[in-house]
Amino acid sequence: MEKGIQGTMNLRRNGEEEEEAVDLSGKVHLLPCCIKFNGPCDVSDYFKPKPTGMESDGLKTQEAYFRGRKLQGANVPIPDGYSGFVLGKKSLDKRKASKISEGNSNCWEINAKYKSITYWNHDSVPSQDDAFLRSFHWLAVAKTMHEPVTAEDLVSASAVLEKLN
16 A cells, blocks of 8 residues: 655644634635646736626626636635635744654645635636636535534434335
């Protein structure tokens, strides 16, 4: 059996409980492309989303252009009970790094958080049928599947099955 990589995730900014993570709500975007760059960039100088004033499938649409291509998007909240985080690899000082074994040196911390995300389509107007929005339905399914079953639930289900037969 293959071993996985273990690590830790610190849900406090810089290990401090009082320090609040930067809130990026409304500034997190899921683009329909792959950008092979990881670093600082003046994104707001080039990527300028604006509302269209239209609503489709209950979603207020926005439009923006990326490298000359029109994108249509919608800002959606993260489902209740969940949060979005931007994580960064935690830098360890030399004393801590020497005490941690190789298998546990994979430490992450929160750099920012968000409660909404804007997702973008290239060829279509945003809708409730988009794969990104449909993926949120699995959160409710997973919660229901993992809830404990009570004796009352079993009796109720048995009664329904008897009525069907």
